[in-house]
Amino acid sequence: MEKLMIYNEIHRLKSQGFSNSQIARKLRISRNRVIDYGKMTPEEFFEFASSLQNRSKKLDPYHETIVRWLKEHPDLSGAQVLDWLEERLNVKSVSENTVRNYVNDIRETYHIPKQLPERDFGAVPELPMGQQMQVDFGELKVPTTAGSFKKLYFIGFILSHSRFKYVEWLDRPFQTTDLIHIQENAFRHFGGMTQEIVYDQDRLLAVSENAGDIIMTAEFTKYQQTRKFKVYLCRKADPQSKGKIEQVIKYVKNNFAKNRVFDNLPDWQEACMKWLKRTGNYKVHHNTKKRPSEVHALEKQHLQKVFGSYLFEKIFGTSITRKVHKDNVIRFGGNRYSVPLGTYRKGSQNIVHVQSDGQHLTVRLHPNGAVIARHVLSKEDGLIITDPSHRERSRSKRDQLIKQIEEMVPEKETIGWLIKQLAERYPRHLIDQLKIVQAAILTYPAFIEEALDEMKRLKLNSANDLRDIAISLEIQNRKKLKKTGIENEKYKNLAAPERKEDIYIRVLQGGSAQ
Known part of the structure; x- marks a missing residue:
């Protein structure tokens, strides 16, 4: 009886335009189940329900155990139940889909809804006018006038104080140049630029964020240095940092784009701009209790003016x-x-x-x-x-190392000489020797060519000699800098291997460090 009620409710909600994901959340059932039930005719469903009542199931012997697990841990997923069955009861030859369906039936029968972990949030203080703008990306598939579906991509912008918004669409994935072009359009739409702009950690902006040190793409770095705004990269799904723009992305999807039919990009963008004027920036905001367009009229005076046009073609290519x-x-x-x-x-x-x-x-x-x-x-x-x-593994590990080392050193003749010497002297340990050479090049790049010349002059042929000479040259350079009163920060914490300094002197005088 309960399955029939769910079946009828799924078809009722689908007729009202709800998506499979929305129905799953509303009824607190899996999305796969919504899809399966949605495809069934009433006759197919009754046949399916009857078959469930008349057949035994693989997991029936473990029924009580699974019920107990779900009562103790309501947030257990079907995948976790499968893992526990394998780990604790040594259950084999059962698919994850079978377990998931069985778990869903138990939840219905025993009224054990799945509990999702909740996160505690605190209200974020309102920011002053002109301080911050937030940016995020969205994408969705929409029906077209041709009877098919098309994937569209958009960027949303919002002024954090006034909640005034701007949205622009593309019918292909964004490139860095697109982001910069559209952000310039947003500046013109807002009438200026904020002091700080909050972004998600998107590859169009940043290569990585190393313990707080942002490594931005070359294209975006040049743009940011030109416009001189402060960049703040936030973590994914972080409403404390960019909750305002995340709400805009949902608002655009569920209010503007939902049930709208796409014909061409210019008409779609024009319709979106009209929607912003009519709804997105005109309706009273549920938190501020003010119209964003009215508050923006005041905030506009606090925005930084943007002068001139950004010259894209002189700055970077399209990669x-x-x-x-x-x-x-x-x-x-x-x-x-x-x-x-x-x-x-x-x-x-x-x-x-x-x-x-x-x-x-x-x-x-x-x-x-x-x-x-x-x-x-x-x-x-x-x-x-x-x-x-x-x-195809066209090169052995040794050959790959040799190729990498040759690419790292501009002086091909000298590095070729060293590799040949190492191959002749250390045929069984050549890879180990090459790794030492590679590490020395990476650690002491400024001294490696001089170290190679010294090795050739002194007729040395060990990777350890190369490393030791490079270390000695760097130590001498540090002492020279100290004498001239120029102390470079990067040499302060330099630590050489546990060898006495007279070893390096002997190396440079023609002796061996071995």
């Missing part, structure tokens, strides 16, 4: 960055595209630059560097696009 994942793929346009094995390196930033002409995707390690991957763009979603050559 965007993507992160390289551990399995040597990058994500672009809803798919994953391969890059050569070894592109991902543990401990590195693992950022590549990509360009798309609408037909092909080109990947480089540097904006103007050599192409490391080129793919035909897929029109489908959820695929892994692989170049077979990227998965």
Whole structure:
């Protein structure tokens, strides 16, 4: 009886335009169940319900145990129940989908709703006029006049004090140039610029945030330095930092875009601007109890004026960055595209630059560097696009190390000489020697070429010699700087290996550190 009520309620809500996710939240059931019930005709559902009553289930022997677990832990998911069955009762050969459906039936029968963890929030003090603007991205699929669906992307802006909003749409994923263009449009719409702008940690802006030190993309860094606004990057799902703009994104999706049919981008954008004037910025805000358009008239006087036009074409190209994942793929346009094995390196930033002409995707390690991957763009979603050559281990680990070291040192002849010496003297331990060379190059880049010249002059042929000479040269340089009264901060905490200093002197005089 209860399943029939849920079935009828699902179809009633669908007829009113609710999405599967909204229905699942309303009825507190899984989205998959909403989809399954929504596809069934009444006849199919009655046949399905009858079959449930007349058949035994794989998990019936564990029924009481699962009920007890759910009563003790109402927030248990089907995946967790499956894991507990395998761990505690050694249950095998049962699928996660079977467990999830069984758990849903138990919740209905015993009235055990799933309890989601709640987060405690505190009210954020209102910010003064002109201090902050928040920015975030949204996307959704909308029906078209052609009878299909199209994915649209938008950026929302809001002045934190007045709640005055601006929204702009695209029919493709955003690039850094798009963000900057649209932000300039937002400045014109608002009549000025705030002191601070709050963003999500999006790859269009930032490569990474290392313990609070923001590493922004080159394109956005140049723009930010030109306009001189303060950037604040917040963590994902952080309503304390950007709750205002998150509400705007939901407002645009559920009020403007919901049940609207797309024909072309200019008409859609024009309709959105009219909606902002009519509703988004005119309706009384539920927190401030004021109309954003009226408060904006006062806040506008406190915004910083933006002079001139930003010259995009003189600053950067059209490449965007993507992160390289551990399995040597990058994500672009809803798919994953391969890059050569070894592109991902543990401990590195693992950022590549990509360009798309609408037909092909080109990947480089540097904006103007050599192409490391080129793919035909897929029109489908959820695929892994692989170049077979990227998965061939064409080089051994030794060869890869040699290639990396050669790329790190401009003087090819000298580094080639050292690699040849190491290969002849340490054939069984060449990889270990190459790792020491690579570490020395990374640690002492300013002294490595001089150290190589000294090694060649003294006829030394060990990676440890290279490292020791580089350390000695850096120590001598530090002493020289101290004598001249120029103390460089980066040498203050320099720690050499546990060898006496006379070893380095002997090395430079022609002796061996071995």
